[in-house]
Amino acid sequence: MSLSDRLVQAGVELLEEDGLGELTLRAIARRTGVSHGAPRRYFPTHNALLAAIAATGLRDLAARLGSRSEAPPEEQLVAAARTYLEFAAERPGMFDLIFRHDLLAGAGGNLRATSLPLFRTFVDLVAELRPDDAELRATALWTNLHGLATLRGTNALELLGTTDLEPIIRYVVHSHVR
DSSP, X not given: OOHHHHHHHHHHHHHHHHOGGGOOHHHHHHHHTSOTTTHHHXXXXXXXXXXXXXXXXXXXXXXXXXXXXXXXXXXXXXXXXXXXXXXXXXXXXXXXXXXXXXXXXXXXXXXHHHHHHHHHHHHHHHHHHOOXXXXXXXXXXXXXXXXXXXXXXXXXXXXXXXXXXXXXXHHHHHHHHO
């Protein structure tokens, strides 16, 4: 494994363990066993390394969302929504990073080539049910799902006594495609 790959892998591990706030070049270099200046030989900025780390998370989410079934389109959309929320719960640090466009914009890695097809997955599924305004409906659905992921990630849903997201997922999907 190349040093650049090892740096990215160390960054992924640190992100999963400690979250985005602790993901520094020094911490990544220390985890990799190299000097604190070594990452700059491969990644000119901290944000460029963050983009490479985010790319691994986007590929993971794309792989999870990529499988389609023979189920009716609305059930496929519910499954995609569930997958999105599961990813956010299982990999909260990565979930935070991949949506930090303020950090990642212009940092390299051509992240849009991976992230936009993820959104298109939702648009395409919505279009099978409601071809009219599919992009608008998918955007509204995605913002609802992202809000649910964020609220669950901060334990805000527990304050409402909500622990089972399945009825909420179904309601949110249904409300955007009916």
